[in-house]
Structure formats: structure tokens, C-alpha cells
Amino acid sequence: MSEKQLDIVHTESSMGWGGQELRILTESEGMIRRGHNVRIVCPRDAKIFDAAAGRGIPVEPLPIRRRNFKAFGAVRQWLKNNRADVINTHSSTDSWLFSIAAKLFSPKTPTVRTRHIGAPVPRDFLTRWLYAKGARMVVACGSKLREALVRDNRIPDDHVISIPTGIDTTRFQPGSREEARRELNLPLDKQIVGIVATFRAGKGHKHLLDAVHQLARKDLMVLIVGDGPYREQIEQHIADLGLADQIVMPGNQHDVVPWLRAMDIFVLSSWAIEGVSQAVMQAMSCGVPVVATSVGSIADAVVHEETGIIVPPEDPPALAEALQKLLDDDVLRERFGRESRQRAAERFGIGRMIDCMEGAFLRVARAA
Numbered sequence: 001m002s003e004k005q006l007d008i009v010h011t012e013s014s015m016g017w018g019g020q021e022l023r024i025l026t027e028s029e030g031m032i033r034r035g036h037n038v039r040i041v042c043p044r045d046a047k048i049f050d051a052a053a054g055r056g057i058p059v060e061p062l063p064i065r066r067r068n069f070k071a072f073g074a075v076r077q078w079l080k081n082n083r084a085d086v087i088n089t090h091s092s093t094d095s096w097l098f099s100i101a102a103k104l105f106s107p108k109t110p111t112v113r114t115r116h117i118g119a120p121v122p123r124d125f126l127t128r129w130l131y132a133k134g135a136r137m138v139v140a141c142g143s144k145l146r147e148a149l150v151r152d153n154r155i156p157d158d159h160v161i162s163i164p165t166g167i168d169t170t171r172f173q174p175g176s177r178e179e180a181r182r183e184l185n186l187p188l189d190k191q192i193v194g195i196v197a198t199f200r201a202g203k204g205h206k207h208l209l210d211a212v213h214q215l216a217r218k219d220l221m222v223l224i225v226g227d228g229p230y231r232e233q234i235e236q237h238i239a240d241l242g243l244a245d246q247i248v249m250p251g252n253q254h255d256v257v258p259w260l261r262a263m264d265i266f267v268l269s270s271w272a273i274e275g276v277s278q279a280v281m282q283a284m285s286c287g288v289p290v291v292a293t294s295v296g297s298i299a300d301a302v303v304h305e306e307t308g309i310i311v312p313p314e315d316p317p318a319l320a321e322a323l324q325k326l327l328d329d330d331v332l333r334e335r336f337g338r339e340s341r342q343r344a345a346e347r348f349g350i351g352r353m354i355d356c357m358e359g360a361f362l363r364v365a366r367a368a
Contacts (some may be wrong), residue, residue, distance in 0.1 A: 005086045006362070006365060007036075007084045007086075008028075008031055008037065009038075009039050009082075009084040009086070009087055010038070010040045010041070012040065013046075013064045013094035015090045019116070020117070021048045023141070026307035027038060027353065027357055030353070031354065033262075034354065039059065039060060040057060040060070041059075041064070041094075043062065043064060067092075067093045071097055072101060077102075078100050079102060080106075084109055086112055086364050088112045088113075089112070090116065091143060095111075095135070099130055099135060101113050102304065110139070110365065110368040113136055115138060115149065119296060121153050128154065128235060131159075131160075132156060132159060137156060137160075138160045139161055139163050140162050143238070143300050144297040144300070161356075161360060163357060166349055166353025167349070168350050168351060169344055171204065171257065172260070172286050173287035175257070176261070177264075186221070186223070186248065186263055187221065189199060190220065191327055192223050193208075193220060193270065193323060195267045195279075196226055196279040196282070197225075199226055199231045200230050201233075205224065205291065206237050208269040209237055209238060209241055210241070210319075211317070211319035213242075222247050222275045224247060225250060225252075225259050229251045252326040255346075256282065265289055266280070266283035266289070268293065268339050269313075270295050270339070272313075276297045276300045277296075280292055284301060285345065290340065293311055293313040295313050301348065303343065311335075
């Protein structure tokens, strides 16, 4: 436990589900274990609400899905009735609502803004105020995200820190590929390339499928774990390419560990809005070599030609070439897998993330 017990509030206006929401939950659990009081505030119908309740994390409903006067009034009333040492905002809408309301009605309550994705931040005056003045500190989930905020948005260098998302390296650890495939009823005589990602256009599933089609290898199976709004388009693309016999799509999985262990190669084919992908770090922690695109802060995790291969985004031929290189070289795959596990264990454990976030919250709370 730290020297001071903190009252920490996480706000989330997003209705979606992905790495951002998982980080909030993981971080909340870690802080609670250290003796801090943690709550999550979000819309009642947000996916994170039920997920938090299921994990035993205190969660409160607040109508902050949209940025309007009704939501602002609800935030103002919440601040009037509640205290916090620090409020950690995560999406655009809740960041605007809580930053402005806190400045006006609870000026001693500091906000910290966590920036999870690599999409460009608007460069207008108001947005700069939100990051530079509205928040007492900005946490970027990767070094490239931090660099972009300082360089492109002129946020003071000492106002932004990079704290990558941590993963449970005791849970995500290497295991028997053969045993995992038997458990999941996957073939033992195929090489398996896999991706774990929400079905969104920016995740680049189509580019992975195009690369597999280009390879034209009958010894190859593609494991696509996840679900989301882009599912029909992915299924149609599989049909158009004639790849149905080589694809397994098990949907969302509560436990992705055996699915990762079943893979020979993990792929992240994103072309937009990535921080440091949790799925990439989970695969690395399981000792799986990675082929990933050079978007966001992926290079914070994947070291080119050391733990995997980095390729340009939206380039199926380059992706196919990288896959071919690893599929044909068992020794290289095993070496990348060992290095991946070592890097994940040293740099991306949950404990390191919680240490850094706890330190950031303590500094902000003391200053306030």
C-alpha cells in the first residue's frame, strides 16, 4: 500500500468495448488491492458498467454518454455530492464534462486525462486547453502518443507522461501449443496465424485476409478471435476470397490464453488508432512471435527483427512476406517467441503500470 490512501474515480462515456475499457478495469483492481478507494462512473448501459460490477469494482451510473447541458448538470451534481482525490477521465465526452465542471465547481479536485488511442488530437485552442489546463496531468498509453501530443498539440513536455498498459504475465505465459489445440479442437497438422481484436475497419482484418490469400498455402489456418460491428464485412471478404475452409472465427472469448497458445504467429494488422495493443503484449507474454503494423506505439512493444516483424500499414504484400518468412523458419519463430516473453515480463507487467499510475495520482493529489 502507498503512504496515502487515495479516493480515485474513473470516468468513461464510451459505450464500446476494447482495450481501453479493459485497462480501466485492470488498473482499478490493482489500485483496490493496494488499499485505495476506487469507483467507476459511466452510463448505465455502457458495457463497462456490467463488467465492473461483475469484477466487484464499485461502479455508479451517470448519464454522460453525450456532451450536453443535461450531462453537464448531472456531473455538476455528482461533484457536489462526492469527493475524490483524483478523477481520471478516459474518453472525449467525459473529459470535457468533468474537466470543465471540476474547474468551475470543485477546483481542488484534479483531473488526469488518459489518452489511449493514436488518432490525431484536434489542434484548436479549446482542445489544447482541455489537455494543457483542464487536466492536471495527461497519461499517454505509449511513447509515440506522448510525442505527438507534445509535438503536434504543443502540450508542455512535463505535463504528459507515457505509461503503457500492463498485463498479467503470470496468467499470460507460454504453454503447450499441442495441448491448447486439442483443448480447442484445432488441427495439429496446420500452421496457425491468429488475431485477437474487435471487428472494426481500422483493425485491418481485410488486409490480413488479403495477405493470406496471396500466400495461397493450404497448410495455413487463420484464427480470428473477437466480434464487433464489422463482422459481416469480414465474413463477406472471406467468402469473396474463397478462404472459408481456412478460417476459424470463435467470437469473443472470456479467456484468450489457450487461443494465443494455439498460434504459431500473432498478427495485428491495424492501420489506425492504436496505442500499445494489449493483445500484442498478451501474445508476446505467451511467447508468440508477432507481425504487426507500424501504427501508434506498437513499436514500444514489438522490436523489429528481435521479438517480431514490423510492416507498413495497409500493405498486404509486405504482411504476406513477413508471414512467409516466419512460417518457413521454425528456429526464427522460436527465438522471437523467447524474446517476446522476456520483453513482456520485463516491461509490461501489471505491477509496473500500477506503480507508475499510483505515483502519478499521488503527485497530482499532493499538488492539489
